[in-house]
Amino acid sequence: MTTKQFALLQTLALLPTAFGQSAQRQLPALTAVIATSTVGAGSGSQAMGSESVVFTRDEHGRTRREGGGKIEIDDPVARTVTVLDPAAGTFRRVRLAASAAPTSAAKAPRPTAAGPGGPRLAGPKLLSLVDLGQDVVAGFAARGTRRTVQFPPGSMGSIRFVTQTTESWQSNELGLVLLRKTTDTKGHSSVEAFQDIKINIAVDKTQFGVPAWYRPAD
DSSP: OOHHHHHHHHHHHHHHHTTTTTTSSOOOOEEEEEEOOOOEEEEEEEEEEEEEEEEOOEEEOOOOOOOOTTEEEEETTTTTTEEEETTTTEEEEEEEEETTOOOTSSSSOOOOBTTTTBOOOOOOOEEEEEEEEEEEETTTEEEEEEEEEEEEETTTSSSEEEEEEEEEEEEEETEEEEEEEEEEETTEEEEEEEEEEEEEEOGGGGGGGGOOOOEEEE
């Protein structure tokens, strides 16, 4: 890996993601729709899926993601993640440790064991990291990168090496990855795109709390 690639990787690891915003910089309140589509090869046929969720963020960086029958609220100040089940009227809340770092697609997972008492697997290997320059995505200036990583046999549910390529377009103004495309050599692909973005709007702060009639999930 070159010095330039390493510096770029470090920068990516510090960028806020769509689901975990940095509390150190105030970002504009906004609403948007996140459209996700996936294709997976399996049993000799292509399995496809799609999902749309409503994304809301307030001026404190709290986010709400509603879709698929659930609501997820991420509060970076209180360091909590709360998942609501409207159908059941229940919620689950996880409090993050003070030292916990936001999850980033740019941070490779640690090596894992192949099985109980099995050998340790080598970690993912960064093959390339390319700066794609500037472009306009969903009406906002964004900078793109293309990252290619090779996963060893025994990981990613494969007995062979798996190569995964992720193209991301990050808006510094919004502090969001507006478009992410991922493909791998197993035949899987996914696209996550922000759409219909409205910024600097009044956001109902009650959206980021738990309704009084909800009860903790068992």
